[in-house]
Amino acid sequence: xxxxxxxxxxxxxxxxxxxxxxxxxxxxxxxxxxxxxxxxxxxxxxxxxxxxxxxxxxxxxxxxxxxxxxxxxxxxxxxxxxxxxxxxxxxxxxxxxxxxxxxxxxxxxxxxxxxxxxxxxxxxxxxxxxxxxxxxxxxxxxxxxxxxxxxxxxxxxxxxxxxxxxxxxxxxxxxxxxxxxxxxxxxxxxxxxxx
Amino acid sequence: xxxxxxxxxxxxxxxxxxxxxxxxxxxxxxxxxxxxxxxxxxxxxxxxxxxxxxxxxxxxxxxxxxxxxxxxxxxxxxxxxxxxxxxxxxxxxxxxxxxxxxxxxxxxxxxxxxxxxxxxxxxxxxxxxxxxxxxxxxxxxxxxxxxxxxxxxxxxxxxxxxxxxxxxxxxxx
Numbered sequence: 001x002x003x004x005x006x007x008x009x010x011x012x013x014x015x016x017x018x019x020x021x022x023x024x025x026x027x028x029x030x031x032x033x034x035x036x037x038x039x040x041x042x043x044x045x046x047x048x049x050x051x052x053x054x055x056x057x058x059x060x061x062x063x064x065x066x067x068x069x070x071x072x073x074x075x076x077x078x079x080x081x082x083x084x085x086x087x088x089x090x091x092x093x094x095x096x097x098x099x100x101x102x103x104x105x106x107x108x109x110x111x112x113x114x115x116x117x118x119x120x121x122x123x124x125x126x127x128x129x130x131x132x133x134x135x136x137x138x139x140x141x142x143x144x145x146x147x148x149x150x151x152x153x154x155x156x157x158x159x160x161x162x163x164x165x166x167x168x169x170x171x172x173x174x175x176x177x178x179x180x181x182x183x184x185x186x187x188x189x190x191x192x193x194x195x
Numbered sequence: 196x197x198x199x200x201x202x203x204x205x206x207x208x209x210x211x212x213x214x215x216x217x218x219x220x221x222x223x224x225x226x227x228x229x230x231x232x233x234x235x236x237x238x239x240x241x242x243x244x245x246x247x248x249x250x251x252x253x254x255x256x257x258x259x260x261x262x263x264x265x266x267x268x269x270x271x272x273x274x275x276x277x278x279x280x281x282x283x284x285x286x287x288x289x290x291x292x293x294x295x296x297x298x299x300x301x302x303x304x305x306x307x308x309x310x311x312x313x314x315x316x317x318x319x320x321x322x323x324x325x326x327x328x329x330x331x332x333x334x335x336x337x338x339x340x341x342x343x344x345x346x347x348x349x350x351x352x353x354x355x356x357x358x359x360x361x362x363x364x365x366x367x368x
Contacts, residue, residue, distance in 0.1 A: 132318025
């Protein structure tokens, strides 16, 4: 492929610099003391981390992907966490969002599903390409993680100012009949820039 | 003596089984063959490329996006592979998922300008392939069946992968 230098220069001015700026804002707009902590679990079955993301961090990311304002506004209404999971077993580990329980004050909070987001995008008339990109940034609802395989992505909930816990169970084995493993994260909070 | 002969037979059978199942490079999974979904997309120069089984070559089908960290790290290694495409005897279909032409051009032009990336502008072609995530790679045989999937980003220029792909190109996986 021949690279058109003039075109590269145009692209640099139009996209790279705004991206750099948005990346800088995402990295520095929240004082270090206010940054919500990442929680991690690392044992012989799995490695898992969950990191609260602020509305500004999410907005900066999707603005960098050229998302339109109505889509950005929708992301600001939700509470995002970036989740990473690595299977440490020599067997299949099943990630199934239906086996995750977010609980606050004894009540369960339902995470926003991919179907929920699709409905939001359709109501707001968001272009298919943005719907597609957004979906790829979400943690899959279901995945048979092979030995050593890792996956990452965002999970979202309706925004709340309460703390909550996450109890996540994982089935194992090709037919899900192996030993079940459960991990728990406590004192999770939506990341609030005003903290 | 009978015991010795029995042990020898067992050993030979075991040896034969292992010789017939060569180990795969890290992250490469052999799957039950399934037909590859349709793939016909334009590149940055608006030329159309279609996956078909008329070339008699295996196809390396890869999905990526510039916002995905592992995709960014992997792309230079894919460029190294693409440069060897004639000796590997593979057809490459490197597909960007749901990004604009300008975003793709700015990334690929600076990181891997020799990669002929195709544009899945609305992301719908990618969805038909059901990737486990991005990046994702599929190896499609000469009859149009997906035979291997590759989990996550890999160092494709490592000899483990080039040797494996070379064998695919010889239709001798």
